[in-house]
Amino acid sequence: MPPRQALPIAINLTTMAGAKGLIFAQYTTNLLDFLPLCRGVMPCVVVDFEIAQRIASYWSWVKGNAVVKVSPAMTVVGKGVLSPRVASFSSRGPSMLFPSILKPDIAAPGVSILAADRNSYVFKSGTSMACPHVSAVTALLKSVHPGWSPAMIKSAIVSTASVTDHFGMPIQAEVVPRKLADPFDFGGGHIDPERAVDPGLVYDVDAREYNKFFNCTLGYLDGCESYYLNLNLPSIAVPDLKDKVVLQRTVTNVGPAEATYHLVVEAPAGIDVFVEPSVINFTQSGSKSAKFMVRFTARQRVQGGYTFGSLTWSDGGTRSVRIPIAVRTVIQDFVADTS
Template identity: 60%
Template sequence: MPLAIKLLKEAGAKGIIFATYARDGLDILEDCGSMPCVLVDFEVAQQIKQSADENTALLVKVAAARTSIGDEVFAPKISTFSSRGPSPLWPDFLKPDVAAPGSNILAAVEDSYKFFSGTSMACPHVSGVAALLKAFHPDWSPAIIKSALVTTAINDRSGLPILADGLPQKIADPFDYGGGFIDPNRAIDPGLAYDVDLEHYNSFLECFYGNSSCEI
């Protein structure tokens, strides 16, 4: 990317139209450096290219970014890089389990702040919720905590469906978000949660690795 920007500047370019998957790719803007940069999805990029090839006029509106708070944030989205099910090793197991917030999180880095993305941001959120549930229910096993998170997760916000980023963008399904997005307040009192004995995991692994005496 830095080399491409250098070559564009040498060629007299005044800005970059960055075609990418439909997503909130704020981290990409860092790669643009001092060059003005606009992110568009591939459909819009194709329209721009067609207009340039045919030398026709194309009206484009670029609005300044704005911050939405509270009721204006209708629904979370599943990032393009989030894991998708079913499990490639064990298709009979429904995966993923749940989704957690963690894309483009403003994080402290080396005495400054920058946007971080990925499961490294979602993991501490769901881990923290699990720790809170354990503090609230000291007798709960890890399996019960996981079950409580899955069975109380939600798959819509403000009556709108959750979307899955990608090409094309689509309405997310359980293979995108599992049980849904975690809801800590509901997970405290799930009503129904399932426990799993450690021996059940051992039995499954013995069968998976070809132990002739396995029992499930």
């Protein structure tokens, strides 16, 4: 049972049993939201399994005659905090209904956010806290670039997001146990407003393409699988790679008119990725849009799980436009690797 479900149950059971205190062993997860349940009832302490083992060893050594000292929780600020990281309650991919469209799109601050509540302020967590951050960044981008479409704004946010923390280390995700985050945890990464203002390139989508997408969801169009793969989103998801898949994307230059972008490919494990062209040149008199083709080829014939990678267009300076990739190899449809 995940810690966020287990802790409230443990508090309730120990309270009913008349316990004098609770030491709760868990995988490293933010559970501060639940500790107020102990207020006025008993002291509650959360520890990781390593510390829990030391406590259990001490208990065994003193044969039950243990001495316990409970001190206030320690507050750490600044560089000593592992941040950002993906919360355990954050929604995870893949998308059940549309696995060819990578979800989530982006991650934003949503844990213990100081929020207005009537005539006061409280700390709250959840999508209700992350959504205002993204909405505010969207409004700022629209004010700077009033001519940008919603798709361009979304692309700028997703493709400039950060996948590293403030130490330059990969962002971690709180699951059981904690792991390095992947696109199913944070999409493009953690939102970075300063970089999103000047992305250099964006993946735009004509509004009529969304109408086709809507008709596909209703079953009004044929060939929707290929359409999903080629929808010009700032991400790529291939849920059923049996041998080879070819798809297309288009980038639009919203930076300097004279620019050259080189491609950096991070191929998903077990997948060969070929992109043509791998260099895009924009000129003052030329087109502001450029198409490129991506081919994925499976190197192993297995009924496997998802592996992840990315495509990054870089101008060699400050602009780096990265989109996440998720690919799953399969041998047969409707068969899962459940052994």
